[in-house]
Amino acid sequence: MTFTFAILAVVTLAGAIAAMSLRNLVHCALCLVASFGGLAGLTGRWLMGVAVAALTYGSLMVTIVTSALISPRTGAKPNVAADISVKNIGAKLMTDYVLPLEVVGLLLTAALIGAVIIAMEEQARHAPEGSQSH
Secondary structure: OOHHHHHHHHHHHHHHHHHHHOOOHHHHHHHHHHHHHHHHHHOOOHHHHHHHHHHHHHHHHHHHHHHHHHOOOOOOOOOOOOOOOHHHHHHHHHHOOHHHHHHHHHHHHHHHHHHHHHHHHHHHHHOOOOOOOO
16 A cells, blocks of 8 residues: 555545534535545546546535525524525526526537547547548
């Protein structure tokens, strides 16, 4: 067992245990970042570790921001009669959050088009030379 493996294993396990035992949502998310960072290091492949870390950190930062926005503020009165329904969420998305919604839609569309182009190039590269179909 190498020293690097032992350190990454300890970071991964400590982050996972801390994420399960802490009460604060932001602290739990940060411990998950540490745990997933250790897992990314344990993959043994540099590029795959960076990709896993980037995807994981991005999704966890969204989780942190969402948990901070949803959780009640200290000292503020909780809104007991909050009317949460699909209609109200849709109205909020189409009025207050229309620009972020459009940006996310544009980014997802660009990612999908990029994935299709990469798949088509990969298929063309592996196809026999005489059987190209367009």
